[in-house]
Amino acid sequence: MSIFADKNTKVLIQGITGKQASFHVQRSMNYGTDVVAGVTPGKGGTTHLGVPVFDTVKEAIKQSGANASVMFVPARQVVVAVTEGVEAELDLMVCIADNVPVKDMLEVKAILKGSKTKLIGPNTPGLITPEEARLGIFPENIHNKGRIGIVSRSSTLTYEAVLETKRALAGQSTVIGLGDDMIIGIDFVDCLRAFHEDTGTDAIVMIGQMGGLFEEEGAAYYQSLSHKKPIIGCVAGNTLPAGHNMGYVGEVMTNGIITVQDKVRAMQQAGIIMVDNINDIHKELAKVIAEC
Amino acid sequence: MKLHEYQAKQILSHYGIKIPHGKVAYTPHEAKRVAGEVSARGPWVVKAQIQSGARPKGKFKEKSAGRGSGVRIVTSRRAVFNEAEEMLGATLVTPQTDKKGKIVTRVYVEAYQQVTQLFYVGFAVDRMTATITLLLANLETDSITDIISKRPETILRLPLDFEKGVTIKQTRQAAAFLELSEKRVAKLKKYIQGLFKVFVETDALMLEANPTGVSKRGDFIALDAKLTIDDKALYRQPDMIPLFDAYEVEERELRAAKNGFQYRALTGSIGCIVNGDGVALAAMDLIRSRGGETACFLNVKGGVDRDKIASGIKLIMTNPRVEGILINVLGGFLRCNLVADGIIAAASEVGLNVPLVVRFEGTNKDEAKQILETSRLPVIIAEDMQDSVEKLLQAMEEGD
Numbered sequence: 001m002s003i004f005a006d007k008n009t010k011v012l013i014q015g016i017t018g019k020q021a022s023f024h025v026q027r028s029m030n031y032g033t034d035v036v037a038g039v040t041p042g043k044g045g046t047t048h049l050g051v052p053v054f055d056t057v058k059e060a061i062k063q064s065g066a067n068a069s070v071m072f073v074p075a076r077q078v079v080v081a082v083t084e085g086v087e088a089e090l091d092l093m094v095c096i097a098d099n100v101p102v103k104d105m106l107e108v109k110a111i112l113k114g115s116k117t118k119l120i121g122p123n124t125p126g127l128i129t130p131e132e133a134r135l136g137i138f139p140e141n142i143h144n145k146g147r148i149g150i151v152s153r154s155s156t157l158t159y160e161a162v163l164e165t166k167r168a169l170a171g172q173s174t175v176i177g178l179g180d181d182m183i184i185g186i187d188f189v190d191c192l193r194a195f196h197e198d199t200g201t202d203a204i205v206m207i208g209q210m211g212g213l214f215e216e217e218g219a220a221y222y223q224s225l226s227h228k229k230p231i232i233g234c235v236a237g238n239t240l241p242a243g244h245n246m247g248y249v250g251e252v253m254t255n256g257i258i259t260v261q262d263k264v265r266a267m268q269q270a271g272i273i274m275v276d277n278i279n280d281i282h283k284e285l286a287k288v289i290a291e292c
Numbered sequence: 293m294k295l296h297e298y299q300a301k302q303i304l305s306h307y308g309i310k311i312p313h314g315k316v317a318y319t320p321h322e323a324k325r326v327a328g329e330v331s332a333r334g335p336w337v338v339k340a341q342i343q344s345g346a347r348p349k350g351k352f353k354e355k356s357a358g359r360g361s362g363v364r365i366v367t368s369r370r371a372v373f374n375e376a377e378e379m380l381g382a383t384l385v386t387p388q389t390d391k392k393g394k395i396v397t398r399v400y401v402e403a404y405q406q407v408t409q410l411f412y413v414g415f416a417v418d419r420m421t422a423t424i425t426l427l428l429a430n431l432e433t434d435s436i437t438d439i440i441s442k443r444p445e446t447i448l449r450l451p452l453d454f455e456k457g458v459t460i461k462q463t464r465q466a467a468a469f470l471e472l473s474e475k476r477v478a479k480l481k482k483y484i485q486g487l488f489k490v491f492v493e494t495d496a497l498m499l500e501a502n503p504t505g506v507s508k509r510g511d512f513i514a515l516d517a518k519l520t521i522d523d524k525a526l527y528r529q530p531d532m533i534p535l536f537d538a539y540e541v542e543e544r545e546l547r548a549a550k551n552g553f554q555y556r557a558l559t560g561s562i563g564c565i566v567n568g569d570g571v572a573l574a575a576m577d578l579i580r581s582r583g584g585e586t587a588c589f590l591n592v593k594g595g596v597d598r599d600k601i602a603s604g605i606k607l608i609m610t611n612p613r614v615e616g617i618l619i620n621v622l623g624g625f626l627r628c629n630l631v632a633d634g635i636i637a638a639a640s641e642v643g644l645n646v647p648l649v650v651r652f653e654g655t656n657k658d659e660a661k662q663i664l665e666t667s668r669l670p671v672i673i674a675e676d677m678q679d680s681v682e683k684l685l686q687a688m689e690e691g692d
Contacts, residue, residue, distance in 0.1 A: 020596065098594050101525035102417055103495050106454055109422035125624045137624045139654030154570020159622040159654055160677065180569060183422050209570055212419040236573035277581060278574045279678040
C-alpha cells in the first residue's frame with residue numbers, strides 16, 4: 001500500500017520534451033511508472049519517449065485517462081501549468097521547478113483552494129512509491145519497498161532518510177518531498193493524515209526545516225490523533241544562529257523568533273521521537289520496527 | 293534582494309506615498325548642498341545608508357565617527373556637513389548587523405518631519421495561509437523590536453485579499469486599533485492601499501514603513517522604509533536590477549550566484565559543498581557535533597552545467613579559511629558524475645592542497661566514483677554523511 005500514487009496511477013508529463021524531463025521521465029518509465037501522455041504546447045500530435053504528446057492537459061486527459069501529472073515546466077510557466085491541471089481536475093500534481101516567484105505561488109494556492117487537486121512542491125524531488133511509481137526526480141536506485149512512510153521538507157535530506165530506513169533493514173511505503181520553498185502545496189498535516197489512513201504504513205519519518213510553522217502544525221495534528229503511528233522526527237539547522245536572514249516581519253509573522261529548538265520541542269511534546277542527527281534515525285527506527 | 297532606505301522611499305513616492313523630502317549624498321560637500329535643496333531651513337536628519345534596521349540604535353566602530361548613532365538630527369547645514377563627514381567611510385554596527393558592521397558609503401539627508409503619532413506598518417507573506425498580511429502596531433511607548441519580544445499579541449494582523457488589498461472594514465478596524473479619529477479612515481486606506489500596491493507590483497517579500505507618522509494635517513508619512521524584493525521574480529522587475537548594491541554581498545556569494553548557486557560564509561575551517569539547504573544544515577550540525585566548524589558552504593542544487601559546478605568548487609578551494617573540504621551530494625536532479633568532473637576541473641586549475649572527502653549517493657553515483665578513482669586525485673571517498681565528516685576531521689588532524 002501507499003499514499004497518493006501507486007502502480008495504478010496514470011501519469012502525464014507537462015513539459016515532456018525538455019532535456020531534463022526526457023532524462024527523468026525515461027527513468028521513471030523504466031522504473032515501472034505508468035506514464036500515459038505528455039503535454040508540450042505546439043508539439044501536439046507527435047510522440048516522445050514512446051508516449052503521445054498533446055497541446056493541452058485537457059486533451060491529454062481525454063485521450064489517455066491520466067489522473068496525475070508531473071510538471072517539468074520552467075518556473076515562470078508554473079501558474080499556467082497548475083491552472084490547466086486544476087481545471088482538468090487532476091488528482092495529483094507534482095511541481096519540480098525551482099525559483100517559482102512567491103507571488104506566483106500565492107496565485108497557485110488561490111487556484112488550488114476548493115479544488116480536488118493536490119499539489120506537491122514546487123522545488124521538490126516529488127513522490128515515489130517504491131517498485132510502483134516515481135513521480136519526480138528521486139534517485140530510484142536507493143529505494144526499496146517497505147512499510148515506513150517518509151515526508152520531508154528538505155529535498156536532499158529525503159534521500160538521507162531513505163538510506164536510514166535501509167540501515168534499519170526496512171523499506172518505504174511512499175516517500176514525499178514537500179519542497180524547499182516558502183509557499184508549498186500539500187504539507188505535513190496532509191501527509192501525516194494519509195499515512196495514518198494507509199494500511200501499508202507502520203511508522204513515519206518526518207524531516208523538518210527552518211522557517212514557517214509547518215512542523216508545529218504537523219505536530220499539533222499528530223497530537224490530536226487518538227490512534228497514533230510512531231513518528232521519528234529530525235529538524236536540521238541546530239548550528240545556524242536563530243532568526244538569521246529574517247527582518248522584523250519574519251519574526252512578527254511567527255510571533256517571535258522560531259528556532260530549530262522550538263520546532264524540536266513542539267514535535268517532542270506531540271509525542272514524536274526526535275533525533276539530533278539525521279544519521280541516528282535508523283537506531284530509533286529499528287526500535288520502533290521491533291515493537292510493530 | 294534588499295534595497296536601501298532611499299531607494300525604497302523613491303519607489304514609495306512613485307506610488308503616491310508621502311515621504312519627507314530627502315536626497316542621497318556620497319560626500320560631505322554633497323550632503324551640505326542637498327540639505328539646502330530638500331529644505332530651506334532645518335532641522336535635517338542625516339541617515340547612514342546601510343542595509344540594516346535599528347540604525348538609530350547603532351554605534352560606529354571608529355572614534356572619528358563620534359558617539360552618535362546612524363541617524364542624526366541637526367539644525368544647521370554646517371552640522372549636516374560635519375555629521376556626514378563623520379559617518380561616511382566609517383563602520384556602523386547595529387543590533388541587526390553582525391559584529392563586523394557595515395561601512396557607510398552614502399548618507400540620506402532629509403527634511404525633519406514633525407509628526408503627532410507614530411506606528412508600525414508592515415507587509416509580509418504568511419506562509420501557512422499563503423496570504424499577504426498587513427501588520428500594525430502602536431509605537432507610543434515601545435519600538436517594534438520590543439513589542440515583538442515583549443507582547444507580540446498586541447500586533448494587529450489583517451490578512452489581505454490578493455486581488456483587492458485592504459477593505460474599508462479592515463481599514464476601520466485598523467483606525468480603531470491605532471486610535472485614529474474616523475475622519476482619518478479615507479487617508480489611511482489610501483496609504484495602506486498604496487503600500488499594498490508597491491508590495492504586489494514590485495514582487496516584494498517584505499515591506500515596512502517603520503515608523504509611519506501622522507502629520508498635523510492628518511497625512512500619513514513613511515518616515516523610514518524597508519523593501520525586500522523576491523530574487524526569483526527579478527526577471528520581471530528590470531527596474532530593480534540597477535538598484536542592487538554589490539557591496540552589501542560577499543564577493544564569493546556574488547560569483548556563486550552568477551552560476552545560480554548559493555554561497556554562505558561562516559567562521560570555521562571546513563568548506564562544504566552540498567546540494568540542498570537541508571543537507572547543508574545537517575552537515576554543519578554533524579561537523580559541530582564532531583568538534584569541527586564550517587568555514588563556508590556552497591549549495592549546487594539543481595546544477596546541470598559542469599563548468600558552472602567546477603567554478604563553484606573553485607570558490608571553496610580558493611577560500612583561504614578552508615583547511616578541509618567536504619562534498620556531500622545526494623543526486624536527484626543533480627547528477628553525481630557532473631560534480632566529479634567539476635572536482636577534477638577545479639583541482640587541475642587551482643590545485644588541491646587540503647584533504648577532500650567525497651560522499652556520493654543517488655543519480656549516477658557509480659560513474660562519479662569511477663571518475664574520481666581514475667583521476668588519481670588524493671580524494672577520500674566516504675560511504676555516508678557521518679562517515680564523510682569523520683574521515684575529513686581525521687585527515688585534517690593527520691595533516692597538521
